Amino acid sequence: MATDLLDLWDFSNPDESEHRLLAAMAGATPDDALVLQSQIARTYGLRRDFEHARKILSDFEPQVRSASTRCRAYYHLELGRSYASATHPPDSITPTNKELARSAYMQAFELAKDAGLDDLAIDALHMMTFVDASPEDQVEWNRKALACMVESRQPKAKMWAGSLLNNLGYSLHTLGRFEEAMEEFELALAAREEEGNLEKIRIARWMIAWTLRSLGKRHEALAIQLRLERECESAGRPDPYVYEELEQLYRQLNNHDRAEHYATKRKSLQQST
Secondary structure (H helix, E strand, C coil), X not given: CCCCHHHHCCCCCHHHHHHHHHHHCCCCCHHHHHHHHHXXXXXXXXXXXXXXXXXXXXXHHHXXXXXXXXXXHHHHHHHHHCCCXXXXXXXXXXXXXXXXXXXXXXXXXXXXXXXXXXXXXXXXXXXXXXCCCCHHHHHHHHHHHHHHHHHCXXXXXXXXXXXXXXXXXXXXXXXXXXXXXXXXXXXXHHXXXXXXXXXXXXXXXXXXXXXXXXXXXXXXXXXXXXXXXXXXXXXXXXXHHHHHHHHHHHHHCCCHHHHHHHHHHHHHHHHHC
């Protein structure tokens, strides 16, 4: 595409993203227009209007049948996201929707892999963690996605490193495999530092501190969370999750005054947003 799709996206603002994607339709090639429509459908998924997302996909599905492999991979990827994704309430991912999502994601993966579209293949694999959502299954799907990333030489595929390592670490942490989780979170931090996104770097450090607390290394965890508190407040973006961890840490260290201090800060911030 003449414009990178990521330049059109603000995942925290799907309304604005839709406007950008619609504007990019002007002068787009037929293939690019289909890809852009698939991303417009995604904006509705992020707004939890899954029926509208599927309506958009259904409307241009006849054109997709004779379109490029890339268009078909995008179509199936977004169709899968309309049935099972991070924005779906858990009770909406019914057994039927799981199987519809599984079929769509696997079709997207096969199409993308065969066409050498490694970033889309990785995306499809990582979305399978919302279909097979037990931590054990999530570990396996994340490892498959990581293997695909490691094998790839494509820069867009390598951009998945931080997210995949973080997701794998989270699933391992959920299973109580804290030492293994720490290894993945440290690799995720290195990947985020290479990217240079300060917000993502702070999240990676939070994950490490969270795991240190789970390992009983409370003073090490405390030092990281206090640093994050200073950085987030200096950036004008105080983080309730940092306050929550500080509250937990101080309670475990029997400093109930400081624990209550951070409980108050957390509640105040949550009420103001």
